[in-house]
Amino acid sequence: MNAPALTFSSDQAEAWDAVALALRQAGVDLGDSLLMPPQSDATSVMAVVGKAGSGKTMLLAALYRALKEAGVEIVSGDWEGKRRRDRRTLAILAPTNKAASVLRNQGVPATTIHRILYTPVYDPEYEKVAEWLAGQGERPVIAGLTDIALDRAFQSFQVNASIPAALASAGLRGSDFITGWKRREEPLDIGFVDESSMLDERQYADLQEIFPTLLLFGDPAQLPPVQSTGAMVFDSLPAPRKLTLSRIHRQDADNPILDLAHALADPALGFEDFERMIEEAARHDPRVVVAQRVEADLMARSPVLVWRNATRIRLIHAFRAAFGAPADALLEGEPLICDGIELPLKHRKKRLDLEARGLIKGAQVIYLGPGRKPGFSRLHVMGAEDPQVSAASIVKIEHEGDAEPFVPYAAKMGATFLHGAAVTIHKAQGSQWDTVQVFAPDIMVAARMGRVEAGQALWKRLAYVAITRAERELRWVVRPMLAKPARALGVDDLSVPAHALQLTGEEE
Numbered sequence: 001m002n003a004p005a006l007t008f009s010s011d012q013a014e015a016w017d018a019v020a021l022a023l024r025q026a027g028v029d030l031g032d033s034l035l036m037p038p039q040s041d042a043t044s045v046m047a048v049v050g051k052a053g054s055g056k057t058m059l060l061a062a063l064y065r066a067l068k069e070a071g072v073e074i075v076s077g078d079w080e081g082k083r084r085r086d087r088r089t090l091a092i093l094a095p096t097n098k099a100a101s102v103l104r105n106q107g108v109p110a111t112t113i114h115r116i117l118y119t120p121v122y123d124p125e126y127e128k129v130a131e132w133l134a135g136q137g138e139r140p141v142i143a144g145l146t147d148i149a150l151d152r153a154f155q156s157f158q159v160n161a162s163i164p165a166a167l168a169s170a171g172l173r174g175s176d177f178i179t180g181w182k183r184r185e186e187p188l189d190i191g192f193v194d195e196s197s198m199l200d201e202r203q204y205a206d207l208q209e210i211f212p213t214l215l216l217f218g219d220p221a222q223l224p225p226v227q228s229t230g231a232m233v234f235d236s237l238p239a240p241r242k243l244t245l246s247r248i249h250r251q252d253a254d255n256p257i258l259d260l261a262h263a264l265a266d267p268a269l270g271f272e273d274f275e276r277m278i279e280e281a282a283r284h285d286p287r288v289v290v291a292q293r294v295e296a297d298l299m300a301r302s303p304v305l306v307w308r309n310a311t312r313i314r315l316i317h318a319f320r321a322a323f324g325a326p327a328d329a330l331l332e333g334e335p336l337i338c339d340g341i342e343l344p345l346k347h348r349k350k351r352l353d354l355e356a357r358g359l360i361k362g363a364q365v366i367y368l369g370p371g372r373k374p375g376f377s378r379l380h381v382m383g384a385e386d387p388q389v390s391a392a393s394i395v396k397i398e399h400e401g402d403a404e405p406f407v408p409y410a411a412k413m414g415a416t417f418l419h420g421a422a423v424t425i426h427k428a429q430g431s432q433w434d435t436v437q438v439f440a441p442d443i444m445v446a447a448r449m450g451r452v453e454a455g456q457a458l459w460k461r462l463a464y465v466a467i468t469r470a471e472r473e474l475r476w477v478v479r480p481m482l483a484k485p486a487r488a489l490g491v492d493d494l495s496v497p498a499h500a501l502q503l504t505g506e507e508e
Helices: 010-025 056-069 097-104 113-117 124-133 147-160 163-169 201-210 256-263 271-284 309-322 345-356 440-449 458-467
Strands: 044-050 089-094 118-122 178-183 190-193 213-218 242-245 288-291 304-306 335-342 364-370 376-381 388-397 406-410 414-419 422-424 433-439 470-477
Touching: 010 044, 010 056, 010 213, 010 242, 044 056, 056 089, 056 097, 056 190, 056 213, 089 097, 089 113, 113 118, 113 201, 113 345, 118 124, 118 345, 124 147, 124 163, 147 163, 178 345, 190 201, 256 271, 256 288, 256 458, 256 470, 271 288, 271 440, 271 470, 304 309, 309 414, 309 422, 335 345, 335 388, 433 440, 433 458, 440 458, 440 470, 458 470
Parallel strands: 044 213, 044 242, 089 190, 190 213, 288 470, 304 422, 304 433, 388 414, 433 470
Antiparallel strands: 118 178, 335 364, 335 414, 364 376, 376 388, 388 406
């Protein structure tokens, strides 16, 4: 089988051939770009694993393009046409919006796992518009939608390939055409899951129910999921089903951040030795900085990465004090982290609606101001395709020790949020930022404790995950000090796509 015309390393080419063989069993021949009936009904799970820079995303993107060229339909999660016998489907997933946005920025139409597990229920009239846009029906005549509005929707769909975006361009809101959410009833064919090291056993089981052919992409050097057994879901796969990429592809020439990350694999490397390597890299490359202070301005959009909760809480309070935040309210532009949904079981529909809008545990959110109803907040969900949301919110500002958190905003029930100016390294997995600040004193404490996790020193795993979150610049902060902000908090930097939906949920 021939790999596409890309510069593949030998291990990538071998992985391509192994995946292509599994896809042929699933009824997709990449060599001839043909769709065939599946050769087996058995579930097939494979994994492509490798450390940062080993080419996992490059391989995933190449496989996506080849499947699309072969005629496989890409399912995005915002709308799905009627199932046909001759249709073959692919969904590309990530655990969070932020992780999915990393793929979308590289031209890969990724969505969250939740948006595939649960699908929108469309108003029947507007579903006719969706079918027409997707090429599965005639141009409809809809009361209240002019020909001009339909033309706008069609033009938007040609650019964005998004049904909700197209309907929004016609002047509709999400609540106009999405009447609810339901758990997926029909399986899909092929699933690609990026950042699969973050998957827990329940998500893994859900995905296996939906996808007869499942391909996991993950980094075995990251931290295992919280409350797991310490293993990742792909660890138990036998060698023929787990493909390892070992060669490192430099994202930039001699990328110093990747060099530092891979140096941590040396069992003889100590923490002091590693810090000297960082100092040496900083002397020769501006992409690595040994910083004496945490930069408050950066914390507004790129959280400081820490190990200990006590450190996280102290930095959050220092951040709020530096910007002059009042004790009883949030400033516009303050970062938040979604900590889940607090709703009783009888409000399952509302829970699904909030989660579908990107308010899933771990989502990075920016506070835009109060909503129109008490207890509601206007929010910008980082990495979401349609980022603006207004939702019933419970915001908690934690204190050190046993003190109860301060709650500046509290609806009776809704999405819960913690402050997001600093986050634990564990919660940062799956996300990337242009510039990342790593709080080195916490890593040093972990090193002195001598803890080992999955056969490796815990401090090395923490350091590896933290520094590989940086896309361009790594700031290794060595002192527990905070630099004063150079500008006031604001929201002018949050660009919103012209097609973004103004989803306002219960406020409607």
